[in-house]
Amino acid sequence: MKKLFIIGGMGAGKSTARKALVEQGLPNIDLDQVGHDVLLWDTVKAELVETFGADILDAAGEVDRPALAAKAFVSPAETRKLNRITLPRIEEAFTDRVAELEKEGHKAVVVEYSVFKNRQTSLAYDADVVMAVLAPIDLRIERAVKSGWDEADVRRRIAQQITDADRIEAADVVFNNDGTPEEMRNKVLAWWGEYSKGL
Ligand SMILES: CC(C)(COP(=O)(O)OP(=O)(O)OC[C@H]1O[C@@H](n2cnc3c(N)ncnc32)[C@H](O)[C@@H]1O)[C@@H](O)C(=O)NCCC(=O)NCCS
Ligand SMILES: Nc1ncnc2c1ncn2[C@@H]1O[C@H](COP(=O)(O)OP(=O)(O)OP(=O)(O)O)[C@@H](O)[C@H]1O
Numbered sequence: 001m002k003k004l005f006i007i008g009g010m011g012a013g014k015s016t017a018r019k020a021l022v023e024q025g026l027p028n029i030d031l032d033q034v035g036h037d038v039l040l041w042d043t044v045k046a047e048l049v050e051t052f053g054a055d056i057l058d059a060a061g062e063v064d065r066p067a068l069a070a071k072a073f074v075s076p077a078e079t080r081k082l083n084r085i086t087l088p089r090i091e092e093a094f095t096d097r098v099a100e101l102e103k104e105g106h107k108a109v110v111v112e113y114s115v116f117k118n119r120q121t122s123l124a125y126d127a128d129v130v131m132a133v134l135a136p137i138d139l140r141i142e143r144a145v146k147s148g149w150d151e152a153d154v155r156r157r158i159a160q161q162i163t164d165a166d167r168i169e170a171a172d173v174v175f176n177n178d179g180t181p182e183e184m185r186n187k188v189l190a191w192w193g194e195y196s197k198g199l
Contacts, residue, residue: 003127011143013133018112019185021110028111028112029109039062044085052068094111111127132171173191
């Protein structure tokens with residue numbers, strides 16, 4: 001089963017690219033969503049509380065994501081602490097999900113990976129294709145704010161992410177999402193049309 005990774009900074013248009021492929025019948029794994037799922041694990045909760053304090057929990061004892069984000073994205077050191085706790089668990093859940101999809105006989109899976117760093121990290125090392133979705137940073141911030149994110153929060157997160165130059169370096173295929181969403185969709189579908197002939 002081919003693993004087609006979609007990478008890109010916040011607001012770049014990863015979800016827009018993913019939707020185009022899902023409409024073609026491909027299953028997908030959104031690692032942001034997997035990240036949310038592992039926050040429910042008791043072991044993860046306990047380590048996050050030990051690291052960031054009990055005020056990251058809500059009244060029901062679950063992780064309050066905005067509260068955790070306010071602490072975890074203030075510096076590279078704090079983000080590393082977060083990643084050290086969450087990423088191994090995300091990888092574990094990801095590996096299980098990939099095995100299930102493989103058993104179901106899918107030819108390919110789309111993996112949306114917002115915090116991709118490089119192809120040498122274990123989660124991404126067997127990516128068959130890395131697709132980078134790029135857009136100018138001001139446009140990305142504008143889109144993210146329009147879709148409900150706080151601007152300062154977006155800027156803090158982007159500061160903890162790799163740059164588009166790094167993404168281009170890692171990618172097999174690059175999509176510039178600086179036009180309309182429809183243009184973006186068509187670029188992705190044109191690529192898929194060619195790529196899927198070989199599957
Ligand atoms: C800190 C948390 C609770 C904030 O939750 P929230 O609902 O506000 O954001 P969400 O998870 O939907 O992420 C939105 C965007 O934030 C950015 N972001 C999230 N985690 C990170 C990170 N560790 N480093 C840099 N940027 C990040 C990405 O662009 C992502 O698309 C959550 O992001 C989290 O647990 N992150 C750590 C796990 C992780 O790295 N997930 C990303 C997929 S592997
Ligand atoms: N070409 C475009 N023109 C205008 N708006 C767009 C375009 N592409 C995406 N958008 C909008 O910008 C926002 C961010 O796009 P999308 O969710 O696809 O990005 P993302 O890379 O998945 O972002 P995130 O990291 O926040 O999940 C969405 O509201 C989307 O509808």
